[in-house]
Amino acid sequence: MMVQFHMEDEKYRVILHRIGGNTEEEKARFCGVVSENYGIPLPLMEKIADRCPIVIKKDLPFKKAEMLAIAFKSSGASVSVEKKRNLSPVFLEFMTTGTCRLGLESSNLRKSPGGAWQVFGRIQNISSEELHDVWALIQLFDEYEELIAFEEIPLPINPLSPNESSPFKAIFEGELPVQKISIAFRNASGNPLPAMDKRQKREWVEVKIAETREKSGPLPLTEISEEVLPAFEPQISLIPEGIEEKLEKEGTEGASVEISPPGTEELPLTSDEEIKSPGEEFALNFFEKGGPQQEEKKGKEEERFEIVTEEDRAQEVIRALMDEGTPDEEDLRLDYPADDRTEDIRRIEPDFPLYEKGAPVMGEKPATVETKTEGETFHCSWLEDFKKAIEVYGQMNRDPFLFWFQDLQKKGQFEDAYHSLLTLLIYARFNQTYPSDTALENTKKVFPLMLQTDLPHEEFPPLERALFFPPDVWRDLYIRAIPKLQEVSFRVMEGKGWETSDLDRLIRIIPHMTARNSRWAIRAIHDWIPGVVPDVSDMSIDISEGLYRVASRLGVVNPLFDYYQGKNSTGDMRIQSFARAAFPDDPGKIEEPMSRLGTKDEGGNCWPTEPQCQDCPFESFCQKLFVDFNPAEKGMILR
Numbered sequence: 001m002m003v004q005f006h007m008e009d010e011k012y013r014v015i016l017h018r019i020g021g022n023t024e025e026e027k028a029r030f031c032g033v034v035s036e037n038y039g040i041p042l043p044l045m046e047k048i049a050d051r052c053p054i055v056i057k058k059d060l061p062f063k064k065a066e067m068l069a070i071a072f073k074s075s076g077a078s079v080s081v082e083k084k085r086n087l088s089p090v091f092l093e094f095m096t097t098g099t100c101r102l103g104l105e106s107s108n109l110r111k112s113p114g115g116a117w118q119v120f121g122r123i124q125n126i127s128s129e130e131l132h133d134v135w136a137l138i139q140l141f142d143e144y145e146e147l148i149a150f151e152e153i154p155l156p157i158n159p160l161s162p163n164e165s166s167p168f169k170a171i172f173e174g175e176l177p178v179q180k181i182s183i184a185f186r187n188a189s190g191n192p193l194p195a196m197d198k199r200q201k202r203e204w205v206e207v208k209i210a211e212t213r214e215k216s217g218p219l220p221l222t223e224i225s226e227e228v229l230p231a232f233e234p235q236i237s238l239i240p241e242g243i244e245e246k247l248e249k250e251g252t253e254g255a256s257v258e259i260s261p262p263g264t265e266e267l268p269l270t271s272d273e274e275i276k277s278p279g280e281e282f283a284l285n286f287f288e289k290g291g292p293q294q295e296e297k298k299g300k301e302e303e304r305f306e307i308v309t310e311e312d313r314a315q316e317v318i319r320a321l322m323d324e325g326t327p328d329e330e331d332l333r334l335d336y337p338a339d340d341r342t343e344d345i346r347r348i349e350p351d352f353p354l355y356e357k358g359a360p361v362m363g364e365k366p367a368t369v370e371t372k373t374e375g376e377t378f379h380c381s382w383l384e385d386f387k388k389a390i391e392v393y394g395q396m397n398r399d400p401f402l403f404w405f406q407d408l409q410k411k412g413q414f415e416d417a418y419h420s421l422l423t424l425l426i427y428a429r430f431n432q433t434y435p436s437d438t439a440l441e442n443t444k445k446v447f448p449l450m451l452q453t454d455l456p457h458e459e460f461p462p463l464e465r466a467l468f469f470p471p472d473v474w475r476d477l478y479i480r481a482i483p484k485l486q487e488v489s490f491r492v493m494e495g496k497g498w499e500t501s502d503l504d505r506l507i508r509i510i511p512h513m514t515a516r517n518s519r520w521a522i523r524a525i526h527d528w529i530p531g532v533v534p535d536v537s538d539m540s541i542d543i544s545e546g547l548y549r550v551a552s553r554l555g556v557v558n559p560l561f562d563y564y565q566g567k568n569s570t571g572d573m574r575i576q577s578f579a580r581a582a583f584p585d586d587p588g589k590i591e592e593p594m595s596r597l598g599t600k601d602e603g604g605n606c607w608p609t610e611p612q613c614q615d616c617p618f619e620s621f622c623q624k625l626f627v628d629f630n631p632a633e634k635g636m637i638l639r
Contacts, residue, residue, distance in 0.1 A: 012065035133188035382621035438464035546598025552631035559635025
């Protein structure tokens with residue numbers, strides 16, 4: 001497990017939360033002011049305003065982030081600036097056995113100007129008894145995971161009373177090629193003391209900025225251009241909803257907009273690894289009014305950014321290009337910051353660089369490819385019991401929508417297969433969280449109007465709210481998504497015999513259609529609309545934190561070795577192989593049950609710590625491994 005890190009300047013991002021009270025009048029005024037004063041096309045500003053909260057720019061120095069925030073605040077927007085934290089590359093050992101007696105509250109790594117490494121932090125006694133002669137063992141490893149140095153240091157507070165904390169610190173002299181640091185605790189006899197990781201791991205924290213300046217007008221464009229915008233023409237690409245035609249250039253001195261809608265017949269279908277964001281894109285070049293366009297630099301220097309709208313690990317994505325300096329192939333992940341700022345969304349999918357076919361991939365270790373387990377068969381005595389438990393779980397927790405859908409089919413209320421498919425896709429789009437009674441209610445409300453076109457807005461019924469959207473906004477977003485829902489339904493019925501990967505790419509051009517929803521829709525289409533998707537045996541499952549935790553405790557993966565780092569990592573391949581071994585015709589059957597059983601907020605039993613095994617449907621055959629710590633935290637490697 002190698003984690004590279006670099007000492008670098010602090011980076012900040014700017015988040016646009018809302019425009020005033022988010023009324024249509026305030027949005028229109030804001031978009032008009034920004035468009036007029038900064039040369040951004042009005043249609044683009046309207047789309048940005050509809051997608052709040054959105055990360056406007058990422059990885060900026062503080063001064064530039066502050067000026068960009070002030071520019072938007074002066075136009076009536078609510079914005080914030082957040083600082084990127086350098087998460088500690090210190091890993092806690094000995095969390096696998098026994099009841100935890102210590103809790104690691106913090107750990108930090110610092111390199112002095114002279115080249116010495118300092119590792120320091122705080123450890124708490126979380127047991128009910130005094131701990132005597134506690135020592136910290138700190139080990140440094142190089143890029144080949146070879147031990148290059150270690151220190152054993154006693155805690156300065158001895159004995160350590162219950163609920164009391166003690167600092168610790170170790171210094172390593174010399175220029176060491178450090179790539180990984182581990183820390184463990186032991187008693188005077190050398191026996192390890194099991195510890196719990198209690199560190200806060202938020203990647204972004206909010207910082208204060210100066211109050212908006214009292215100005216009679218907006219910040220001068222020259223000031224913004226020099227201090228915030230890069231010297232070349234930055235580009236933003238978003239996923240618009242229902243854009244069907246290319247916007248022409250708006251004059252020689254204005255901004256140019258290019259729209260390239262994926263999902264058209266000319267779009268080549270690429271490999272799964274190359275697909276980072278479904279939907280349609282358009283690019284904006286914005287520059288100082290009257291200034292010369294720099295055509296020769298166009299498209300050479302970019303930065304990607306995304307919006308995530310719902311579902312626990314950020315699912316719908318808006319990508320944007322806006323970089324200064326050397327182009328960066330890193331996928332920048334943006335999220336809807338939680339209102340209470342208690343914790344960041346934990347991102348599981350790693351960042352893989354996009355590359356052209358045939359180009360060499362630098363820095364990739366071939367191990368993950370060589371250990372691919374396509375034909376691996378899991379030999380375990382409890383596999384049949386597991387399969388029965390999944391079947392029983394599916395019967396007892398069947399989606400209420402499917403009862404309603406089946407009843408409509410029996411009563412002949414669908415005009416044709418297209419009508420059935422459109423209903424499935426509309427429900428899948430509404431179903432942003434689980435369980436979602438509101439998704440079924442909203443589907444029932446719009447069902448009588450599904451086949452009608454060009455209806456005025458006032459004829460659409462009010463909808464129930466979604467996770468991130470109030471009812472009126474969710475209704476407007478549905479109305480905007482109708483053209484894409486109808487187009488995708490028509491193209492699916494026109495094609496027949498779809499491969500799951502191709503169909504997934506097509507379905508996910510529907511606005512607010514998440515990856516989880518797309519997989520649900522494909523399996524539902526396979527079950528309920530014959531001939532459209534003949535085979536779902538090749539469809540991979542999404543490995544959430546809850547699913548990985550359940551798989552670890554069942555014994556499918558070992559979180560100390562089978563790390564999940566995204567597609568084709570060791571943990572991914574073992575779990576995918578297990579799913580195919582259990583259900584060769586439909587591996588996706590295990591995804592929802594295992595994910596929900598591993599999610600405490602959804603009524604699951606396999607909690608991060610202290611799992612409720614007595615009520616779990618897997619209790620009779622589960623191996624109950626790694627119950628003293630959260631295996632997902634250990635085995636899912638994050639950036």
